[in-house]
Amino acid sequence: MTTTETDTSSASEPSESIPHNPQIGSAAETSGSDRPRLFGVLWALHWLLRIGLAVSLLPYAWTKVFHVQMGYADYADAIVQYGEMSPMGLLWRFMAFSPTVQLLAGLAELIAVILLLFRRTAWLGALIAALDMSVVFLLNLTFDVPVKQLSGAMALVGLILLIPNVPRVAKFLLGRSVGPAVSGLIWRNRTFVRITRWISPALAVVIIVGSGVASGLSFGWGRTSGPEEISGVYTVTAEGEPAKIDGTGHTTDDITQIAFGQVGSGKGKRMSIRYADGDFQDGLYSVDGSSLTAELYPIREGAQTLIRDASGTLEFDYEDIGDGTYSLKVDDSELTIKSDEERRFLFDRGFRWGPEAPVNR
Numbered sequence: 001m002t003t004t005e006t007d008t009s010s011a012s013e014p015s016e017s018i019p020h021n022p023q024i025g026s027a028a029e030t031s032g033s034d035r036p037r038l039f040g041v042l043w044a045l046h047w048l049l050r051i052g053l054a055v056s057l058l059p060y061a062w063t064k065v066f067h068v069q070m071g072y073a074d075y076a077d078a079i080v081q082y083g084e085m086s087p088m089g090l091l092w093r094f095m096a097f098s099p100t101v102q103l104l105a106g107l108a109e110l111i112a113v114i115l116l117l118f119r120r121t122a123w124l125g126a127l128i129a130a131l132d133m134s135v136v137f138l139l140n141l142t143f144d145v146p147v148k149q150l151s152g153a154m155a156l157v158g159l160i161l162l163i164p165n166v167p168r169v170a171k172f173l174l175g176r177s178v179g180p181a182v183s184g185l186i187w188r189n190r191t192f193v194r195i196t197r198w199i200s201p202a203l204a205v206v207i208i209v210g211s212g213v214a215s216g217l218s219f220g221w222g223r224t225s226g227p228e229e230i231s232g233v234y235t236v237t238a239e240g241e242p243a244k245i246d247g248t249g250h251t252t253d254d255i256t257q258i259a260f261g262q263v264g265s266g267k268g269k270r271m272s273i274r275y276a277d278g279d280f281q282d283g284l285y286s287v288d289g290s291s292l293t294a295e296l297y298p299i300r301e302g303a304q305t306l307i308r309d310a311s312g313t314l315e316f317d318y319e320d321i322g323d324g325t326y327s328l329k330v331d332d333s334e335l336t337i338k339s340d341e342e343r344r345f346l347f348d349r350g351f352r353w354g355p356e357a358p359v360n361r
Contacts, residue, residue, distance in 0.1 A: 046161065046164070049157055049160060049161055050116045050122055050125070050126065050157075050161050051116075051117075052157070053116060053126075053129055053154060053157045053158065053161065054112075054113045054116040054117050054125070054207075055207075056150075056154060057109050057110075057112060057113050057116075057129060057132075057133075057154070058110075058113055058207075058211050059215075060106075060109055061106050061107075061109035061110040061113060062106065062110070062211065062212060062215035062216075062219075063106070063215070063219070064102050064103065064105050064106025064109065065103060065106035065107065065110065065215075065222070066106075066215060066216065066219040066221065066222035067099050067102055067103070067222050068219050068222070069102070070092050070095040070096040070102055071092075071096050071263070072096050072099060072224070072263045073093060073096045073097040073346075073347065074261035074262055074263045074269075074270055074347070075231060075232060075233050075259045075260060075261045075262060075344060075347060076259050076260070076261040076269075076270035076271050076272045076282060077093060077259075077272070078233040078259050078272075078343045078344050078346070078347065079233065079257045079259050079272055079274045079280070079343060080272065080280065081280075084280060084300070086144070086303075087142075087143040087144040087145075088143055088144055088145050088146075090143065091139060091143040091145065097346075108128065108132050109129075109132050111125075111128060112125050112126075112128040112129035112132055112158075113125070113129075113208065114204075114208055115128065116129065116161075117204035117207060117208065118201065118204055119200070120181060122161070122181075123161075123162060123164070123165040123168070123181050123182070126158045126159075126161035126162045126165075127158070127162055127169065128158075129154070129155075129157075129158035129161075130155055130158030130159045130161075130162060131158075132158075133151050133152075133154040133155035133158060134155045136151045136154075136155075137151040137152045137155050140152075164182040165181060165182050168181065168182065220265065224263045224264060224265060225263075225264050225265065225269075226262070227262035227263075228260065228262075228269065228287045229287075229320065230260050230287065230292065230318060230320075230326055231260050231261060231262040231269070232259070232260060232324070232339050232344065233257070233258075233259045233339070233340050233343040233344040234257065234258050234259070234260075234326070234337035234338055234339055234340055235256070235257055235337070235338050235340045236255045236256055236257060236258055236335050236336070236337050237335070237336045237337075237338075238252055238253045238255065238333065238334070238335055238336075239333075239334045239335075239336070240332045240333045240334045241331065241332035241333055242254075242333055243314075243330045243331045243332070243333040245296070245312060245314065246296075246311060246312025246313070247296065247298060247299075247310075247311025247312040248279070248281065248298075248299055248311070248312075250275050250279065251333075252330065252333045252335055253333070254275045254276045254277070255273055255274070255275060255276075255335065256274055256275065256276050257273070257274035257340070257343070258271070258272070258273050258274070258335075258337055259271060259272045259273075259343075260285060264284075267284060268284035268285055268286040268295065269284065269285055269286070270282065270283075270284060270285075271283055271284065271285040271294060273296070279299050279300075280299070280300045281296055281297065281298070281299050281300065282296070282297055282300065283295050283296035283297050283310065290317055290318060290319065291315065291316070291317060291318075292315070292316045292317075292318050292328070293313060293314075293315050293316075294313060294314040294315075294316070295310045295313050296310060296311055296312055296313065296314065297309075297310060297311060298311045299311075314330055315330060316328040316329060316330050316335075317329045317330075321336075324338060324339030325337065325338045325339070345361075
């Protein structure tokens with residue numbers, strides 16, 4: 001079934017005849033006028049469910065393919081402590097650390113969408129979608145991600161769509177001959193069948209390609225700006241007159257660690273600050289020449305949501321003083337920040353192919 005009807009005649013059948021599907025049971029359909037109508041209604045509902053599932057999966061697929069949903073692991077996470085993370089934050093950082101895993105997860109969902117949009121492969125798309133969303137549902141349950149009900153419903157819809165072909169799947173698992181896929185007609189009108197034979201696949205291609213192009217343009221095709229000169233993780237020494245940090249009870253003298261991320265978009269790159277009393281604050285920063293502007297969110301505490309308003313800004317003049325050390329000046333305060341390689345070990349470790357002693361720290 002494709003995007004506008006649930007069955008068309010086979011390409012090998014004469015155009016003058018209406019396709020016959022032995023899987024449905026011709027005797028049942030010809031024994032009375034009500035049975036064919038009932039089958040048509042059921043297949044129409046089947047079509048609506050699979051198109052709805054395909055459209056629901058598309059945004060999740062493209063945001064993973066373009067690395068938007070989980071983003072990338074970055075230096076800004078280097079000074080976040082394990083116990084401070086929410087379960088969802090832990091899952092997001094796990095997925096963000098491997099863009100390849102995130103891409104493959106998105107491709108698995110995209111393949112399910114493509115297969116769902118074409119009648120002959122809809123059963124396989126339903127099977128893959130059910131498997132994909134069952135894994136997502138389990139992760140959402142165990143990592144306390146809010147969309148538990150949605151992912152569970154999508155997994156259930158995939159199973160419902162698979163019902164007509166469950167015997168075929170069972171035969172396949174038992175190593176028996178499975179025969180052709182089970183499908184049915186919404187309406188047996190010859191004109192309807194002939195028109196939808198070509199329009200439906202065309203609309204499916206438009207949905208797939210159109211959504212991909214629209215998502216790519218919206219997400220900048222997954223491209224991000226490169227690292228800044230100051231990108232890194234640092235320990236901090238303060239001198240001069242402390243400068244107050246808006247929205248907090250802290251001053252620049254209280255900063256003990258600071259991290260500037262590498263990955264960013266038009267809104268800026270991520271950053272984070274650790275204070276002497278253990279408080280953690282994150283935000284976005286941008287660089288213009290020797291000027292660095294930090295837009296900071298409120299001190300992290302409790303169950304904060306993803307969308308937050310900035311609590312204040314800091315504008316530094318920065319200077320590279322060599323050997324991985326920078327000077328950050330704001331008003332009469334000066335911060336000397338020195339690169340801390342131990343705090344960025346996770347991000348700088350890289351990939352190794354050859355056998356060696358395991359590094360599990």
